[in-house]
Amino acid sequence: MANYDALVVVSFGGPEKPDDVMPFLENVVRGRGVPRERLLEVEAHYQRFGGVSPINDQCRELVAALKPTLGVPVYWGNRNWHPFLTDTVGRMAADGVRKAAAFVTAANAGFSSCRQYLDDIAGAVGQVEGAPEIVKLRHYFDHPGFIAAMADHTERALAELPADRRATARLVFTAHSVPVTMARSAGPSGGAYEAQLRATARLVAEAVGRSGQDWDLVWQSRSGPPQVPWLEPDVCDHLTDLHEDGVEAVVLVPIGFVSDHMEVIYDLDVEAADRARELGMHLTRAATAGTHPRFVSMVGELMAEPEPLMCAGTCCPRPQRPQTAERVAAG
Numbered sequence: 001m002a003n004y005d006a007l008v009v010v011s012f013g014g015p016e017k018p019d020d021v022m023p024f025l026e027n028v029v030r031g032r033g034v035p036r037e038r039l040l041e042v043e044a045h046y047q048r049f050g051g052v053s054p055i056n057d058q059c060r061e062l063v064a065a066l067k068p069t070l071g072v073p074v075y076w077g078n079r080n081w082h083p084f085l086t087d088t089v090g091r092m093a094a095d096g097v098r099k100a101a102a103f104v105t106a107a108n109a110g111f112s113s114c115r116q117y118l119d120d121i122a123g124a125v126g127q128v129e130g131a132p133e134i135v136k137l138r139h140y141f142d143h144p145g146f147i148a149a150m151a152d153h154t155e156r157a158l159a160e161l162p163a164d165r166r167a168t169a170r171l172v173f174t175a176h177s178v179p180v181t182m183a184r185s186a187g188p189s190g191g192a193y194e195a196q197l198r199a200t201a202r203l204v205a206e207a208v209g210r211s212g213q214d215w216d217l218v219w220q221s222r223s224g225p226p227q228v229p230w231l232e233p234d235v236c237d238h239l240t241d242l243h244e245d246g247v248e249a250v251v252l253v254p255i256g257f258v259s260d261h262m263e264v265i266y267d268l269d270v271e272a273a274d275r276a277r278e279l280g281m282h283l284t285r286a287a288t289a290g291t292h293p294r295f296v297s298m299v300g301e302l303m304a305e306p307e308p309l310m311c312a313g314t315c316c317p318r319p320q321r322p323q324t325a326e327r328v329a330a331g
Ligand SMILES: CC1=C(CCC(=O)O)c2cc3nc(cc4[nH]c(cc5[nH]c(cc1n2)c(C)c5CCC(=O)O)c(CCC(=O)O)c4C)C(CCC(=O)O)=C3C
Pocket: 012, 013, 014, 015, 025, 028, 029, 032, 034, 038, 039, 042, 053, 054, 055, 105, 106, 110, 112, 113, 176, 177, 178, 179, 221, 222, 223, 224, 256, 257, 261, 262, 263
């Protein structure tokens, strides 16, 4: 067992009042070439919920659930909004923490889901005098605790369908779309973002007694300039296709996220739900892992494992920039 004297939960961050929304979004997309129109659209999603993302409260709840189980102090810091990871690492140093495990609120490989968090951790450690050593726990996309939590929530979403629709309901797993180039460069030999999500989907489908071809993996929350290819199909287009194939009931299972934050409650519970209503389909949505007891106990299990090997600096790189709108426009 590695000797950690603290845990730090590392997350994305989100706005907590209307005036936070634009500065938060600017932090997220700095240097990323996300078109202005897309940003204003996303701003409206947040303002529709009073300028508050649920993600920070969800992190507070996870921290509160973890605290009594671990026997070491639990900290929390974000990439894009307060409490910023650098400030948190400052507090950890002041408290005398020497070696901490980092639990990132993203389960798999990829630039956005792994490399960027590793960079955040390295950046924070580099800026804080006397910072602790911080070891990022391994990817948990296939951990029995994550799978059990998602399977439990999938069963509950199936049970919300009318009884006569359950047996034929289609399981549709979703994750954040990313640029195709980013998906290709994920993991030590490429393709790991999608491959790991497929593994999660298959394990959850098996755990609820649906093996084989009986499910799909599709994408949501596409960003970026329209000229840049991102993973497809989009969840809403997929609902239309399923409807044309005669599917009448769908359970959405957002395996690409670990809490019901804005991408889930807007892109699925508003947009996808609207599409299903237009099509006259039955649609329910599985909760994300959140503070499911098996998900919470998984964190202690990960901390008890031998220390994971750091992935190589060449793993999950940000793909060579055709990313920015200006570059695309300039050809
Ligand atoms: C793979 C992935 C995850 C899953 C892994 C993880 O969980 O980390 C994730 C999570 C999240 N993404 C989030 C929010 C946003 N993501 C954006 C933009 C982008 N996401 C990307 C990827 C991912 N994102 C990418 C490639 C971009 C384009 C810009 C870039 O190349 O980096 C934008 C900009 C506006 C827009 O959507 O265009 C926003 C506001 C929130 C917070 C929600 C809340 O506030 O409740 C969360 C948890």
